[in-house]
Amino acid sequence: xxxxxxxxxxxxxxxxxxxxxxxxxxxxxxxxxxxxxxxxxxxxxxxxxxxxxxxxxxxxxxxxxxxxxxxxxxxxxxxxxxxxxxxxxxxxxxxxxxxxxxxxxxxxxxxxxxxxxxxxxxxxxxxxxxxxxxxxxxxxxxxxxxxxxxxxxxxxxxxxxxxxxxxxxxxxxxxxxxxxxxxxxxxxxxxxxxxxxxxxxxxxxxxxxxxxxxxxxxxxxxxxxxxxxxxxxxxxxxxxxxxxxxxxxxxxxxxxxxxxxxxxxxxxxxxxxxxxxxxxxxxxxxxxxxxxxxxxxxxxxxxxxxxxxxxxxxxxxxxxxxxxxxxxxxxxxxxxxxxxxxxxxxxxxxxxxxxxxxxxxxxxxxxxxxxxxxxxxxxxxxxxxxxxxxxxxxxxxxxxxxxxxxxxxxxxxxxxxxxxxxxxxxxxxxxxxxxxxxxxxxxxxxxxxxxxxxxxxxxxxxxxxxxxxxxxxxxxxxxxxxxxxxxxxxxxxxxxxxxxxxxxxxxxxxxxxxxxxxxxxxxxxxxxxxxxxxxxxxxxxxxxxxxxxxxxxxxxxxxxxxxxxxxxxxxxxxxxxxxxxxxxxxxxxxxxxxxxxxxxxxxxxxxxxxxxxxxxxxxxxxxxxxxxxxxxxxxxxxxxxxxxxxxxxxxxxxxxxxxxxxxxxxxxxxxxxxxxxxxxxxxxxxxxxxxxxxxxxxxxxxxxxxxxxxxxxxxxxxxxxxxxxxxxxxxxxxxxxxxxxxxxxxxxxxxxxxxxxxxxxxxxxxxxxxxxxxxxxxxxxxxxxxxxxxxxxxxxxxxxxxxxxxxxxxxxxxxxxxxxxxxxxxxxxxxxxxxxxxxxxxxxxxxxxxxxxxxxxxxxxxxxxxxxxxxxxxxxxxxxxxxxxxxx
Numbered sequence: 001x002x003x004x005x006x007x008x009x010x011x012x013x014x015x016x017x018x019x020x021x022x023x024x025x026x027x028x029x030x031x032x033x034x035x036x037x038x039x040x041x042x043x044x045x046x047x048x049x050x051x052x053x054x055x056x057x058x059x060x061x062x063x064x065x066x067x068x069x070x071x072x073x074x075x076x077x078x079x080x081x082x083x084x085x086x087x088x089x090x091x092x093x094x095x096x097x098x099x100x101x102x103x104x105x106x107x108x109x110x111x112x113x114x115x116x117x118x119x120x121x122x123x124x125x126x127x128x129x130x131x132x133x134x135x136x137x138x139x140x141x142x143x144x145x146x147x148x149x150x151x152x153x154x155x156x157x158x159x160x161x162x163x164x165x166x167x168x169x170x171x172x173x174x175x176x177x178x179x180x181x182x183x184x185x186x187x188x189x190x191x192x193x194x195x196x197x198x199x200x201x202x203x204x205x206x207x208x209x210x211x212x213x214x215x216x217x218x219x220x221x222x223x224x225x226x227x228x229x230x231x232x233x234x235x236x237x238x239x240x241x242x243x244x245x246x247x248x249x250x251x252x253x254x255x256x257x258x259x260x261x262x263x264x265x266x267x268x269x270x271x272x273x274x275x276x277x278x279x280x281x282x283x284x285x286x287x288x289x290x291x292x293x294x295x296x297x298x299x300x301x302x303x304x305x306x307x308x309x310x311x312x313x314x315x316x317x318x319x320x321x322x323x324x325x326x327x328x329x330x331x332x333x334x335x336x337x338x339x340x341x342x343x344x345x346x347x348x349x350x351x352x353x354x355x356x357x358x359x360x361x362x363x364x365x366x367x368x369x370x371x372x373x374x375x376x377x378x379x380x381x382x383x384x385x386x387x388x389x390x391x392x393x394x395x396x397x398x399x400x401x402x403x404x405x406x407x408x409x410x411x412x413x414x415x416x417x418x419x420x421x422x423x424x425x426x427x428x429x430x431x432x433x434x435x436x437x438x439x440x441x442x443x444x445x446x447x448x449x450x451x452x453x454x455x456x457x458x459x460x461x462x463x464x465x466x467x468x469x470x471x472x473x474x475x476x477x478x479x480x481x482x483x484x485x486x487x488x489x490x491x492x493x494x495x496x497x498x499x500x501x502x503x504x505x506x507x508x509x510x511x512x513x514x515x516x517x518x519x520x521x522x523x524x525x526x527x528x529x530x531x532x533x534x535x536x537x538x539x540x541x542x543x544x545x546x547x548x549x550x551x552x553x554x555x556x557x558x559x560x561x562x563x564x565x566x567x568x569x570x571x572x573x574x575x576x577x578x579x580x581x582x583x584x585x586x587x588x589x590x591x592x593x594x595x596x597x598x599x600x601x602x603x604x605x606x607x608x609x610x611x612x613x614x615x616x617x618x619x620x621x622x623x624x625x626x627x628x629x630x631x632x633x634x635x636x637x638x639x640x641x642x643x644x645x646x647x648x649x650x651x652x653x654x655x656x657x658x659x660x661x662x663x664x665x666x667x668x669x670x671x672x673x674x675x676x677x678x679x680x681x682x683x684x685x686x687x688x689x690x691x692x693x694x695x696x697x698x699x700x701x702x703x704x705x706x707x708x709x710x711x712x713x714x715x716x717x718x719x720x721x722x723x724x725x726x727x728x729x730x731x732x733x734x735x736x737x738x739x740x741x742x743x744x745x746x747x748x749x750x751x752x753x754x755x756x757x758x759x760x761x762x763x764x765x766x767x768x769x770x771x772x773x774x775x776x777x778x779x780x781x782x783x784x785x786x787x788x789x790x791x792x793x794x795x796x797x798x799x800x801x802x803x804x805x806x807x808x809x810x811x812x813x814x815x816x817x818x819x820x821x822x823x824x825x826x827x828x829x830x831x832x833x834x835x836x837x838x839x840x841x842x843x844x845x846x847x848x849x850x851x852x853x854x855x856x857x858x859x860x861x862x863x864x865x866x867x868x869x870x871x872x873x874x875x876x877x878x879x880x881x882x883x884x885x886x887x888x
Contacts, residue, residue: 066127073127088116088140089140120163156198179195192229211250214250233476287332287335292370296325298530315450315452327363331367334401351396360427380403382403406439407439413442426472430455435471435481453472463489478519536776546785550606550618551603558598600792604681608681639691648752657700677731679752682706685706702729714736734751738767742772746767747778751782752782
């Protein structure tokens with residue numbers, strides 16, 4: 001018999017082929033003898049196919065030999081064991097000290113990779129009686145996990161993962177004892193990178209087989225989620241994220257076999273697992289400093305949760321309902337950490353950074369001083385001009401809490417990203433929902449030990465915003481943005497389509513459930529209805545007004561203009577090209593948005609859209625009202641031309657504001673109610689002041705808060721309004737006054753205009769309806785009947801439904817969402833329901849009528865959700881250009 005035909009020769013040929021198919025990606029460093037012969041063909045694709053066939057054939061040959069010889073394999077084929085131990089040497093307990101000398105002495109990494117690959121290929125094929133012999137090579141393979149070359153680390157990680165699949169009980173113990181410590185080896189970044197790589201492959205390859213080991217893996221992983229090395233952070237965060245959905249299955253599971261007694265009795269890890277799955281079991285945390293307030297029960301539970309995050313170096317979102325005291329809870333945990341560090345005499349005590357909207361900088365300092373003793377927290381407001389901020393930087397070391405605004409972070413990124421912070425707290429953290437904005441990019445460059453987001457509305461438009469928030473908290477936890485889109489975004493968007501198939505609807509439900517379970521441990525949400533049983537009721541009343549004659553004529557003028565027809569054509573084109581990226585998509589959105597802006601402003605007051613040829617055409621359109629163009633401006637300042645102003649006057653008089661208290665028709669005593677008036681546009685507040693207060697209601701005392709007020713002075717206005725009961729009214733723009741402020745001294749709110757984003761209006765309402773309010777809060781929303789405003793109100797439903805499904809009060813414990821509720825998310829809103837909306841309102845909004853139910857317009861509107869912001873009205877869209885076209 002020819003020696004080349006013996007099993008011994010056959011297996012050597014097979015091993016050679018296996019080795020040749022697992023080459024280094026940097027071929028120039030590998031020896032010529034290891035380059036695959038198939039590359040000589042010159043056809044890369046063909047080489048890959050032939051290489052795959054050769055490798056599979058070799059593995060089948062090894063499988064056949066393992067089956068044929070069983071437990072006598074190494075006895076019958078001793079050369080096979082020699083190949084397995086060519087570089088990797090068997091190690092008995094106590095001999096590990098020589099491992100590094102063995103693997104480090106190999107100059108060509110490819111030779112080491114070849115040896116590891118052979119072990120990987122044969123590991124799962126061996127008879128069970130030979131596995132203990134194979135495991136004597138594990139110490140050398142573990143050492144390769146920390147090798148200086150990434151390709152060696154990858155080969156070793158793949159080999160260990162493959163062995164763990166076939167002999168989990170035997171391998172997992174050594175992995176936990178040998179590899180887990182590498183995650184915390186701050187002397188070797190190679191060790192941490194290799195261990196992170198191995199953990200990522202393990203959770204991907206073993207899946208639910210890791211459930212018994214979850215409590216032993218989760219805590220070491222999360223401790224590395226703030227590693228200074230980017231690749232380590234990414235890999236361990238990905239592994240941690242993959243284990244989180246398995247944690248509920250690990251509750252009550254007995255310790256797995258094959259572990260040392262010390263590992264099996266790790267009570268800290270077991271406690272962590274229990275608290276992460278159900279934070280209602282967290283013990284009360286005793287704040288180590290006296291607070292100047294008595295905590296409510298839910299606030300103590302919130303601090304318990306924050307202390308739990310701090311202890312295990314986790315990061316999260318406190319998304320309590322607006323007005324429940326998120327500022328107090330966050331201040332308490334920062335103060336506690338300061339006191340605990342001082343007690344431990346910690347050498348390094350970096351300051352904490354609080355980032356909030358500019359309006360709230362003063363509010364934060366005020367609240368901290370109100371709740372926390374000055375000997376514990378010293379605050380610095382990092383605001384002002386560029387020169388002033390440069391001066392303030394030299395004083396950072398004197399303070400332990402720095403409070404600044406998002407705008408300052410954006411401007412001073414180069415300096416602030418060089419510093420290391422203890423806590424980095426984002427108030428109204430949904431501001432970083434847009435991953436591509438400059439503010440978001442600046443915030444994500446900050447380095448901090450603990451990261452916390454405060455937001456009553458973490459999802460404002462769609463669940464994709466949640467990715468950006470978690471990318472700040474724990475980069476990689478929800479994968480890349482593209483992965484998140486594929487896993488959650490696309491199924492949810494597909495299920496939102498009223499014409500979606502049953503399969504798409506089910507995929508949407510599963511995606512929503514999966515996302516809920518993934519983020520659940522890192523969110524804490526309580527609603528006012530749930531925890532504030534003593535909070536007075538909030539009553540929302542919609543007051544419908546009919547368009548005035550000037551407004552009606554301008555609507556008719558718009559309907560007959562070529563602009564309206566141009567938009568209609570664009571929308572129909574958008575419908576025809578649905579699903580494709582049309583070259584004019586941006587132009588369509590811009591033009592439609594200008595039309596929407598025009599119509600919404602017209603709903604509030606004709607003066608807001610007055611200009612150019614529109615003004616010149618009014619005498620012709622309304623000769624009975626306007627004799628000449630010179631009469632127009634003074635005439636339109638009369639109250640009856642804006643039904644909303646008339647309605648506002650009625651509401652104020654009902655509240656006893658601005659009327660003669662001696663009048664017999666006044667049933668409400670003067671001063672009993674105090675009012676907040678919200679508008680989207682500063683110009684409308686100007687009109688309210690000039691045309692209503694100065695002319696018809698001179699007795700009204702009021703203050704005003706909008707974008708023209710310097711950020712440093714805004715909180716002073718709030719304090720003045722809250723402390724002086726003789727001030728009847730506070731005029732605010734929703735953009736400036738709708739976030740974070742405490743205005744519980746008011747009990748009546750009037751919304752003159754409405755935001756496309758429902759969360760902004762809800763936030764504005766809760767300036768008054770929050771902890772500390774003792775009166776019933778009445779909210780009046782003024783809506784022009786039969787106009788675009790009714791559509792704006794109805795198009796908010798889906799956004800609120802999605803937010804409530806992912807971020808809900810049930811995050812207090814792991815509970816599956818109600819399937820009926822999820823199905824309801826994908827049921828299109830019926831805008832024809834309700835007595836307040838007549839048939840005429842469906843067709844009189846002045847928008848182009850599109851065949852097929854207006855789906856083309858909906859498609860355009862869907863792309864405008866992110867843009868409905870007052871700042872973008874002026875920055876992105878030019879209304880004056882639109883007005884010029886209107887009568888061209």
